[in-house]
Amino acid sequence: MPSIKDVADLAGVGVGTVSRVINKNPTVKPETREKVNAAIKKLNYIPNEVARNFKMQKSTMVALLLPSIWHPFFSEFAYYIEDALDKEGYKLMLCNSGGRPDKEIYYLDMLNQNKVAGIIGITYNEIEDSVSTDIPIISLDRHFGKKITCVTSDNYTGGQMAVKELVKAGVTKVAYLGITSSVYSEVLLRKKGFMDEAEAQGIEFVTYEEHDAVYDDDTFFDDFFSKKEHQDVNGIFANTDLLAAKYIDKAKQKGIITPKDVKVIGYDGIQDNKLFRPFLSTIRQPVEEMARMSVELLLRKIEGETLDQDIYRVPVMYRKGETT
Amino acid sequence: MPSIKDVADLAGVGVGTVSRVINKNPTVKPETREKVNAAIKKLNYIPNEVARNFKMQKSTMVALLLPSIWHPFFSEFAYYIEDALDKEGYKLMLCNSGGRPDKEIYYLDMLNQNKVAGIIGITYNEIEDSVSTDIPIISLDRHFGKKITCVTSDNYTGGQMAVKELVKAGVTKVAYLGITSSVYSEVLLRKKGFMDEAEAQGIEFVTYEEHDAVYDDDTFFDDFFSKKEHQDVNGIFANTDLLAAKYIDKAKQKGIITPKDVKVIGYDGIQDNKLFRPFLSTIRQPVEEMARMSVELLLRKIEGETLDQDIYRVPVMYRKGETT
DNA sequence: CATCATAATTGAAACGTTTCAATTGTTTTT
DNA sequence: AAAAACAATTGAAACGTTTCAATTATGATG
Numbered sequence: 001m002p003s004i005k006d007v008a009d010l011a012g013v014g015v016g017t018v019s020r021v022i023n024k025n026p027t028v029k030p031e032t033r034e035k036v037n038a039a040i041k042k043l044n045y046i047p048n049e050v051a052r053n054f055k056m057q058k059s060t061m062v063a064l065l066l067p068s069i070w071h072p073f074f075s076e077f078a079y080y081i082e083d084a085l086d087k088e089g090y091k092l093m094l095c096n097s098g099g100r101p102d103k104e105i106y107y108l109d110m111l112n113q114n115k116v117a118g119i120i121g122i123t124y125n126e127i128e129d130s131v132s133t134d135i136p137i138i139s140l141d142r143h144f145g146k147k148i149t150c151v152t153s154d155n156y157t158g159g160q161m162a163v164k165e166l167v168k169a170g171v172t173k174v175a176y177l178g179i180t181s182s183v184y185s186e187v188l189l190r191k192k193g194f195m196d197e198a199e200a201q202g203i204e205f206v207t208y209e210e211h212d213a214v215y216d217d218d219t220f221f222d223d224f225f226s227k228k229e230h231q232d233v234n235g236i237f238a239n240t241d242l243l244a245a246k247y248i249d250k251a252k253q254k255g256i257i258t259p260k261d262v263k264v265i266g267y268d269g270i271q272d273n274k275l276f277r278p279f280l281s282t283i284r285q286p287v288e289e290m291a292r293m294s295v296e297l298l299l300r301k302i303e304g305e306t307l308d309q310d311i312y313r314v315p316v317m318y319r320k321g322e323t324t
Numbered sequence: 325m326p327s328i329k330d331v332a333d334l335a336g337v338g339v340g341t342v343s344r345v346i347n348k349n350p351t352v353k354p355e356t357r358e359k360v361n362a363a364i365k366k367l368n369y370i371p372n373e374v375a376r377n378f379k380m381q382k383s384t385m386v387a388l389l390l391p392s393i394w395h396p397f398f399s400e401f402a403y404y405i406e407d408a409l410d411k412e413g414y415k416l417m418l419c420n421s422g423g424r425p426d427k428e429i430y431y432l433d434m435l436n437q438n439k440v441a442g443i444i445g446i447t448y449n450e451i452e453d454s455v456s457t458d459i460p461i462i463s464l465d466r467h468f469g470k471k472i473t474c475v476t477s478d479n480y481t482g483g484q485m486a487v488k489e490l491v492k493a494g495v496t497k498v499a500y501l502g503i504t505s506s507v508y509s510e511v512l513l514r515k516k517g518f519m520d521e522a523e524a525q526g527i528e529f530v531t532y533e534e535h536d537a538v539y540d541d542d543t544f545f546d547d548f549f550s551k552k553e554h555q556d557v558n559g560i561f562a563n564t565d566l567l568a569a570k571y572i573d574k575a576k577q578k579g580i581i582t583p584k585d586v587k588v589i590g591y592d593g594i595q596d597n598k599l600f601r602p603f604l605s606t607i608r609q610p611v612e613e614m615a616r617m618s619v620e621l622l623l624r625k626i627e628g629e630t631l632d633q634d635i636y637r638v639p640v641m642y643r644k645g646e647t648t
Numbered sequence: 649c650a651t652c653a654t655a656a657t658t659g660a661a662a663c664g665t666t667t668c669a670a671t672t673g674t675t676t677t678t
Numbered sequence: 679a680a681a682a683a684c685a686a687t688t689g690a691a692a693c694g695t696t697t698c699a700a701t702t703a704t705g706a707t708g
Binding site: 001046047048049050051053054059061064068069070071072074075076078079082083086091092093094095096109110112113114115134 | 325402415458
């Protein structure tokens with residue numbers, strides 16, 4: 001594998017000159033540039049990016065740390081993240097934490113050692129302490145503190161919207177169905193928006209949640225359907241589209257048909273849910289916008305800029321499907 | 325940021341010793357080890373992985389190059405790839421090519437410069453020439469040549485299975501619906517298996533395909549439904565689950581109900597298609613197994629081993645849903 | 649106690665870049 | 679023609695590791 005030295009020798013110039021040619025530094029005579037380029041071509045030389053990163057003491061690798069790329073919301077998010085990063089000349093490293101604290105810490109350590117340029121994290125745990133101060137971080141949906149900038153959708157308004165739409169659809173008692181993950185989660189605001197709006201509208205409501213860690217489809221829903229106070233619920237706001245889809249499925253098994261017997265609204269608006277049947281009504285987060293904003297903010301942090309806000313919220317919108 | 329030199333100085337030993345402690349080399353006196361570890365802790369030293377990779381002239385980064393992580397099949401595949409890699413101490417870099425030849429080449433160049441340890445590629449184009457000889461590659465579903473090992477499902481048998489199951493379900497005329505991507509694709513065997521089996525069973529059949537590049541949902545299906553020879557088709561074998569789901573959807577709009585009027589079988593078996601409605605009958609590829617095999621073979625190549633086969637095929641199975 | 653064998657440790661060299669002070673070459677000015 | 683200004687080029691040093699030949703410390707043996 002030829003090195004810059006080999007190129008320099010063949011071209012009959014110094015290594016510095018070759019370096020300048022490669023980096024398109026203008027202070028090199030066109031004639032010399034030609035010689036060097038010829039040598040590069042002849043030797044089939046390609047610059048060693050690892051050596052460069054090492055010498056420069058910085059990389060263009062950004063890590064995306066999330067529970068599971070398998071989840072459709074995350075995979076869409078990851079898609080846009082990669083696209084945005086690539087446009088700016090950055091690369092993406094993917095880390096699935098499974099939402100487990102130990103794995104999140106493990107990955108953060110690893111990313112530290114590997115001197116990634118920055119991290120975009122969707123984590124379930126308090127990570128502020130586990131992360132070196134000099135590595136910029138953007139966190140999706142969790143707000144930890146000043147050090148870690150948070151990008152999230154307007155969860156509170158989303159929760160309100162859901163209630164408004166359910167009421168508009170004529171329901172008389174609404175339930176919030178949630179998988180909670182972390183106390184730091186901005187997702188909690190979905191519930192708050194839901195409750196406040198239900199209160200404001202003067203409509204009966206219940207909330208039903210389970211912690212992520214102990215979550216299991218069957219027990220969750222069996223439990224839900226068994227409770228007396230859930231019998232007359234005819235409006236559901238589910239935490240996520242996936243949860244909404246599962247609810248509709250389980251409800252159907254109990255003979256409760258959507259949208260005849262119950263109206264359902266999800267949250268997320270994952271693109272492909274056109275293929276879920278019935279087509280879900282949902283509060284859509286602008287995934288692409290959130291991804292691009294995350295990248296933009298992260299790169300600004302990497303450049304050394306200090307951001308003016310701790311939390312950036314992007315607006316959500318209601319998308320009517322067949323379940324309301 | 326403290327370096328190994330700082331640790332050595334503080335502990336009063338040479339850098340070599342510190343290095344040996346870090347790398348758990350046994351030839352270091354326990355007592356010395358203690359001193360070094362104390363110094364490491366005190367300085368909060370973390371080894372610089374970039375420098376190490378540079379010096380060692382190798383990395384533990386493996387790239388996954390695919391059309392789009394957004395696609396549920398790929399995101400499931402990526403999930404298992406990451407999991408398998410992590411278990412072996414490797415990291416995953418994600419590259420979305422969009423299936424575009426230029427972007428595939430662009431990424432391969434980049435990966436070359438970045439000296440990744442290996443590549444797992446799901447590419448649409450002839451890439452054998454674009455890839456340096458000394459970087460091990462595994463290709464999913466495309467067979468290019470000896471240099472690039474191919475992992476794929478048993479597409480031919482899968483195609484046969486589909487016909488058998490459709491016939492078993494009582495259909496009288498079957499259609500193969502396909503999005504073709506590349507002439508190198510092993511996916512073509514799905515069609516061949518389909519045709520051969522239809523022939524063998526003596527059942528009427530048609531095939532209908534569109535090239536990936538010019539593919540568009542609406543024109544594709546409008547075209548399909550408009551053709552005279554498609555009117556009496558009552559069995560569909562779609563190339564992928566996603567395509568099957570779209571077919572069912574479009575057919576419904578035409579008043580053709582699945583599975584009453586037409587039986588449908590997809591290909592892939594993406595896990596979450598439990599949420600597609602109706603629940604799809606499909607030829608399931610063992611995604612996890614394919615992912616783990618890809619990683620295992622790649623790592624063996626990275627270790628310098630020569631693999632005994634060019635193509636590794638893993639068996640598929642039929643999973644009955646509600647569409648047959 | 650001297651000698652030898654072995655265990656433990658040292659630190660310079662090397663990996664492939666970039667950078668920058670120093671040098672050389674070229675042009676302009678006086 | 680000499681001096682000054684500017685343009686282009688050079689190559690050693692540095693980045694943080696690992697490695698390994700050389701050195702030193704320790705223990706065993708006669």
